[in-house]
Amino acid sequence: MAVIFYISSAVAILSTVMVITRMNAVHALLYLIVSLLSVAVIFFTLGAPFIAALEVIIYAGAIMVLFVFVMMMLNMGTKAAEQERKWINPRMYVGPAILAAILGVELVYMLASGSNRAAGFEMIGPKAVGISLYSSYIIGLELAGMLLLAGLVGAFHLGRQDKD
Amino acid sequence: MFNLLWLVPAIPYFSFVILAVFGKRMPRSLSGLLGVGSVGISAVISVLIGIQFMSSPPAGDFFMQKLWTWMGVGNFQPEIAFHLDALSLLMMLVVTVVGFLIHLYSWEFMEDDEGFSRFFAYMNLFVGSMLTLVLANNLVLLYLGWEGVGLCSYLLIGFWYKDSENGAAARKAFIVTRVGDTAMAIGLFLLFWNLGTLDIQEILNSASMQWETGSGLALAVGLLLLGGAVGKSAQLPLQVWLPDAMAGPSPVSALIHAATMVTAGVYLIARTHVIFDLAPIAQTVVAIVGAATLLIAGFSALKQHDIKRVLAYSTISQIGYMFLALGVGAYSAAMFHFMTHAFFKALLFLGAGALIMCLHHEHNMFKMGGMRKQLPLTFWTFLIGSGALAAVPLITAGFYSKDLILWRAWTSDSGSPILWLAGIVGAFITAVYTFRMVFVTFFGKAKMQANHRPGARISLPLVVLAVLALIGGFVEMPHTLGHFAPFSKFMHSVLPEVHGAHLSISIELLFQIIAVVITLTGILTAYIFYYRKPELAENMAKSGFGSALGRFFYSGWGFDWFYYKFIVGPFVWIARVNKKDIIDFIYTIMAMICQIFNFVFRQTQNGRIRFYAAGIAFGAVIIVAIVMFT
Amino acid sequence: MTAIPMEHGLLVAAVLFMLGLIGLLVRRNIIFMLLSIEIMLNAAGLAFVVAGARWAQVEGQIMFMFILAMAAAEVAVGLALVLLMYRKFKTLDSDQVSRMRG
Numbered sequence: 001m002a003v004i005f006y007i008s009s010a011v012a013i014l015s016t017v018m019v020i021t022r023m024n025a026v027h028a029l030l031y032l033i034v035s036l037l038s039v040a041v042i043f044f045t046l047g048a049p050f051i052a053a054l055e056v057i058i059y060a061g062a063i064m065v066l067f068v069f070v071m072m073m074l075n076m077g078t079k080a081a082e083q084e085r086k087w088i089n090p091r092m093y094v095g096p097a098i099l100a101a102i103l104g105v106e107l108v109y110m111l112a113s114g115s116n117r118a119a120g121f122e123m124i125g126p127k128a129v130g131i132s133l134y135s136s137y138i139i140g141l142e143l144a145g146m147l148l149l150a151g152l153v154g155a156f157h158l159g160r161q162d163k164d
Numbered sequence: 165m166f167n168l169l170w171l172v173p174a175i176p177y178f179s180f181v182i183l184a185v186f187g188k189r190m191p192r193s194l195s196g197l198l199g200v201g202s203v204g205i206s207a208v209i210s211v212l213i214g215i216q217f218m219s220s221p222p223a224g225d226f227f228m229q230k231l232w233t234w235m236g237v238g239n240f241q242p243e244i245a246f247h248l249d250a251l252s253l254l255m256m257l258v259v260t261v262v263g264f265l266i267h268l269y270s271w272e273f274m275e276d277d278e279g280f281s282r283f284f285a286y287m288n289l290f291v292g293s294m295l296t297l298v299l300a301n302n303l304v305l306l307y308l309g310w311e312g313v314g315l316c317s318y319l320l321i322g323f324w325y326k327d328s329e330n331g332a333a334a335r336k337a338f339i340v341t342r343v344g345d346t347a348m349a350i351g352l353f354l355l356f357w358n359l360g361t362l363d364i365q366e367i368l369n370s371a372s373m374q375w376e377t378g379s380g381l382a383l384a385v386g387l388l389l390l391g392g393a394v395g396k397s398a399q400l401p402l403q404v405w406l407p408d409a410m411a412g413p414s415p416v417s418a419l420i421h422a423a424t425m426v427t428a429g430v431y432l433i434a435r436t437h438v439i440f441d442l443a444p445i446a447q448t449v450v451a452i453v454g455a456a457t458l459l460i461a462g463f464s465a466l467k468q469h470d471i472k473r474v475l476a477y478s479t480i481s482q483i484g485y486m487f488l489a490l491g492v493g494a495y496s497a498a499m500f501h502f503m504t505h506a507f508f509k510a511l512l513f514l515g516a517g518a519l520i521m522c523l524h525h526e527h528n529m530f531k532m533g534g535m536r537k538q539l540p541l542t543f544w545t546f547l548i549g550s551g552a553l554a555a556v557p558l559i560t561a562g563f564y565s566k567d568l569i570l571w572r573a574w575t576s577d578s579g580s581p582i583l584w585l586a587g588i589v590g591a592f593i594t595a596v597y598t599f600r601m602v603f604v605t606f607f608g609k610a611k612m613q614a615n616h617r618p619g620a621r622i623s624l625p626l627v628v629l630a631v632l633a634l635i636g637g638f639v640e641m642p643h644t645l646g647h648f649a650p651f652s653k654f655m656h657s658v659l660p661e662v663h664g665a666h667l668s669i670s671i672e673l674l675f676q677i678i679a680v681v682i683t684l685t686g687i688l689t690a691y692i693f694y695y696r697k698p699e700l701a702e703n704m705a706k707s708g709f710g711s712a713l714g715r716f717f718y719s720g721w722g723f724d725w726f727y728y729k730f731i732v733g734p735f736v737w738i739a740r741v742n743k744k745d746i747i748d749f750i751y752t753i754m755a756m757i758c759q760i761f762n763f764v765f766r767q768t769q770n771g772r773i774r775f776y777a778a779g780i781a782f783g784a785v786i787i788v789a790i791v792m793f794t
Numbered sequence: 795m796t797a798i799p800m801e802h803g804l805l806v807a808a809v810l811f812m813l814g815l816i817g818l819l820v821r822r823n824i825i826f827m828l829l830s831i832e833i834m835l836n837a838a839g840l841a842f843v844v845a846g847a848r849w850a851q852v853e854g855q856i857m858f859m860f861i862l863a864m865a866a867a868e869v870a871v872g873l874a875l876v877l878l879m880y881r882k883f884k885t886l887d888s889d890q891v892s893r894m895r896g
Binding site: 001002005006009012013016017019020025028029032035036039042043045046047048050051054055058059062063066067070071073074080084087088092093095096097099100101103104107108111112122124128129132133137140144145147148150151152154155156157158159161 | 797798801802803804805806808809810812813814815816817818819820821822823825826828829830832833836840843844846847850851852853854855856858859860862863864865866867868869870871873874875876877878880881886887
Binding site: 095096099100102103106110 | 781784785788789
């Protein structure tokens, strides 16, 4: 199991690097799907099969499809990749990289200074999640539903093409 | 009956609130009825209380009605409480009765004015404040009323606020009296600091016990209270506001700037007379102020051509007489003159108002002339008022009160021949300017046509006041006429008797004859100069010295010029120099620092999303660092 | 089963988050910025799940679901805005739409 975790972690990181360096948006999207799938595997290894399924269905499935649709509507071709290349200057990586590196160092430092204990492999199945979700977190669930509704209405309103 | 005392000020206040809130939506007749009726009810209650007070005086000759404690701070416990004694009863009666007549008059006078209900709201507020002032049992409540009448005076002088000059006159009145009010407030602080109370009766009792005669403290308090009185009563050197106060409607001039409010200073000094008895110097100052004022204002009145300004200066002059009486310790004489003055001066102002109204709002009396035939009722009542003002002997009230003051000015212990001389010269001038006004306005050729005659609501107050101006003096007869003196006897429960040599009746008679001759000479002078041979007056006015003197008198002895040059001017200059306010600089620097930060932070608001995201990331870095290292 | 130290899981989440942040800051194309945000959200969710697994609690997973809901709503609105922006400015360059009005 541990081997699978490390392999999928490596895949996730590599594919994410590919995402942010691609010039073509569709390529980046495909790499992101790879990344998401490998994170789903990580979830599975951590004993969260339900979440792994959700990751695949909703993230890699629904949300990414949304991106694909939008890219189709925007109709970006090779010209867009050219433009993208023009927009990106290698020197632009320096500042954000330093910032992210500091943050990373901080996080790693905090991880290192904490107690070193294994993440359990106890399986927490959909049943447990569902019971908890519909009892202790019912308000949160309702709010999430409201949020999605608001997102739906907002997206509909913004995306509507006014004829006049 | 005494228990209804609180209603006397409360009813006008109540009416004020109703008029202020609903006045605009009320029909005119209703606001008029409310405004006049409220004061009328007050007057009726006052008269009933007065009758009971005189027929069966309460124990100790005073009645106290405590309503509630206003505020309690340590041993400072001013109450809303009314103190009724002979002095406040007299004031209350004059305020409500004369006030009612003037309200009645205003009903017709202001009929066509757009601010009709506003006018009555202010007037009722004034009456309520004035009653609070005279009935207050402690100086804090008195001060409340004092400021209340000041406010109403301001509002009513500037009643026709659309003309900016009226607003300026109102501000002038407010600011000039404020000088006096400040002095008075300091006086109150001093009193409270020393005696630990502001209850008037307690002050009067403990002051005479704790302070020695002539002590510096008594002098200081006396002078500070005098400062307040001088401001409110338009005496030297704060008299400049009253002539300009004539910008208000005539009933206002009659009620506030002649009959009641301006005498608040007289009331204050009479009320706190113990302090002045303890400070002979302060008392002498009162007498000198009065004497000087009555002369200066009298001479100024000689040259005015606005009929209301003549009356304004004469008011200043007559209050000067009251101060003179207070200064020589003749308190009841001062109150006597206050009463008769309230009658005849209200009458004169109302008469002048009726004239002005009937003559298309013309104020210049040299443009009137010959009104005797056109407005006979106004003429006869005005003549009676003028007679009382000039102290025409025997038949008018003014004669008795002025004669008493002149007599006391010499014979009282603190009196002196010089004060008497000032008074007698003042009497001569009074007669001259009063009858100058009468002759110019009512005799000679008519230069204008009256457009209508005053109606019943104007005529009735004129007649009633004229009767009062005639008979009001009979409550106090001099020794030469049988010494019938219920007025001063009544007042002596509050105000001490005059200390002075008892001189024989023949000497008193001599004095009276001098006064009578002086008055008649004055009237004769006016007759010659302004009726028989007006060219004499014109020639005199044309000569170099005469015209300079005339201008000097016309400007009210140049006090306005002087104040403008030496007080207002420098003040404005300093204000202009200090326009950027040195103290404000500190706050300006603060504002500048804020602006600098604003400039810096504004640069961050560049609308670039990635910049914002970087900002968030940077903040996250810092916060994580803080969490890590603490 | 071989235990995986929690730190390793969190480390992966941290690295993914860093990458997402770098992408967000570097790319000018608004689509890529949205993708980067998805990466960061996913990384945060991963951190939750790892922590939940560490304590054997369901809360980590529940949090992930909330994040998922939030991400879905955000993407819907965000992509609608992208469409609107493209329609209006004919560009996807986020720096071009820095002009604020209001």
